Amino acid sequence: MGKKEIHRSFGQVDYREAVKLARLESLKADALFAEADKRLFPASVQHGVASTDERLQKIARDYFRQLERSAAPVPFSEDERSDRLRQNEEDAANVSTSLNDAGLQKIALRVGREAGLDVSTSSRDSTRLVEAVQRALIEHHLRDADRAALRPEGTYDPLFKGADKSADQARPSLSFKEAVRQFKSAPERASVSPKTRAAYEFRYHVLTELIGGDRDVAEITRAELREVRDLLGKMPPNCTKRYPHLSLKRAILHSDKEGVAPMSAKSVQLYLDALNALFRWLTAEEMVARNPAVALRGKPAPEEASRRPFTTSELNQLFAHPHFAKRNTSGGWMYWLPRLALLTGARFAELLALEAKDVATVEGVPVLFIEPNAGRKLKTKGSRRFVPLHQTLLEMGVLNLVKDRKGTELLFPDAAGPKDMLTARNKEMGRRIRSVFPDKSLVFHSFRHTFKDAAQKARIPREFTAMLGGWDLPGGRAAMDGYGRDPLVKLLQEEINKIEYAGVDLRSGESEKSS
Known part of the structure; x- marks a missing residue:
């Protein structure tokens, strides 16, 4: 044939098209050299070469499947997907550069040894092995680039057509x-x-x-x-x-x-x-090779009004309203929950499902334990906590709620009744708040925002605010991690009592005293 190398120019095409054309030209070159081999070597030698080629192709396909199985799931983040796309395109380009790359040769020899192939670094079989492994790596990087770009996954080298599916066919079908x-x-x-x-x-x-x-x-x-x-x-x-x-x-x-x-x-x-x-x-669980549903999104939901904190005048208006001004001997959940939320930062479900055992005294300080129970699960790791009761709540007689209740008895038995108490009462609370304020940005969760703002105004350190409200710190770390309970109680009591709502009358409109 008179040639050791073949050069081709693809003109001005983008990278992905160049890779496709390069692979096609590579296959044509393989065919040319194979034809030259037929002319140069006798049939007995050709049989050995063909057998070796078939084995190398099988090794390449097996290695390709191994790469595909070990590929990480496609990340949800668009930035992470972009990084992965760019990295795969760079890796494909680097692997394509030369068969003489030391790193590529090292990988190829390892793959060959694992497959039981006895080749020396100087043999002709070694060069073909390196090329076979190179083809597997290029195909893997290009397919992973497709996955990262959320494109339909292509087949770039005919050698690997259906290679991923053949691995699937080896395992039983799963409906x-x-x-x-x-x-x-x-x-x-x-x-x-x-x-x-x-x-x-x-x-x-x-x-x-x-x-x-x-x-x-x-x-x-x-x-x-x-x-x-x-x-x-x-x-x-x-x-x-x-x-x-x-x-x-x-x-x-x-x-x-x-x-x-x-x-x-x-x-x-x-x-x-x-x-x-x-x-x-x-x-x-390795039951499928990839996740076809990753980052699958429907139409975006219409923007909801952002929840915002209450103003002083809104708090007074709410607490004076008949829906929220009455308390009674059976609990008065509609009275107490807004006030507790305002002075503890707790969520609706955390408060409504409180039981008698959740109120206790630690180191002489009355505290509220917020822990999972039969009535509720907690939202995050940091949600499990204890909150010293604010002095204002103590003065309002919040401890009277546990006078005649024990163990798992609800702190607010008047909320019980509906099959799904939390959902039903949450909707009822929402309707009551809406009857006072048509503004959709004011909801029960607004008390939590108001508490957080008040803590900031009181210059409570961020970590203590997170402990009181059950907010996780950056990195998913719970604020109370690494602290003992007892040493914190008095410190948190001092911090929470710094919170005040100047001009807010929590007793406004009371028409019935608790007993």
Whole structure:
């Protein structure tokens, strides 16, 4: 043939197109050299070369599968995905540079040894091994770049066409229905609350019907999930109840044709998050090679009014209103919860589910223990805490709430009744606040914002504010980590008593004294 090297110019094309063209030219060059080999070497030698090539190609495909299996999940953050895309493109370019790269040769020899191939660094087989491993690395980096860019995953080298799928075919087929069952019964979900379990049972039932229970999870594509997302975006609340005689897909299309309002964008995202959680778990358990639902988003939800703190005049208006001015011997949750939230920074659920045992005295200081119980779970790691009761609350007689109650008896028994007490009472509280203030930015959580602002005005150190309100510090660290309980009590009591609301009458409009 008279050639040792072949040079090709691709003109002005972008990097990705250049890589594709380079791979095609490489394959053409391989064919040319193979033809030259046929002319130069006898058939007996050719048989040995072909056998070696087949083995090297198998080693390359096996190594490629190994790279794909070990690839990290695609990050959710756009910045992290951009970094990963850039890194993969750089890695593909670097690997493509030369077969003489020492790092590439070292990897190739290791891969060859692990595959049981006996090659020396100077042999012709060694060069072909390095090229085979190079092809696997380039293919892996280009596919991972596709994943990072959320593009459909391409095949850039025919050698690896279907290579990822052949690995999947080696494992038993797993239906979507069975995958959901295994996901729900995994040990890490054993402690899920009945309410949460019921919610995701329903979501996965809907997803199973839309995707198909018998669909092999390894074959589900990003495009399919986008179609599911679009269907969910048209699905109205109670869709199956509206059209009980239609399949879910037909019911969705029928409701869309009739102009029935679909469920909220926030609800749609809950289904997509459930899909992502399922495939993230399947990927971690090595049941599928990749997560086709990563970062799958529906239409953005309309912006909600930002929650804001109460002003002094708004607090006085609220506390003087008949809804919030009365307390009674059975608790008076509507009276006490806003006042407790204002002077502890606690969340609605943390307060409503308080039990008698959650109020105790430590080092002579009355404190409120906020811990998980049968009535509530805590939102974050830092939510588990104790809060010294503010002097104003003590003067208002908050300790009378525990006089005749013991152990797990509710501090506010008058809130009990509804099956889902927290949800029902939270909605009721929201309606009452809305009856006083039509402003949607004022909600019960506004008391928490007001507390945080008051702590800042009182110049309470940030870490102590986080301890009192149960806010996590940067890095997911709970503020109380590393502290003993008893030494902190008096210090936190001093800090919380610095909080004051000048001009706010917490007793305004009281018409009935507690006994």
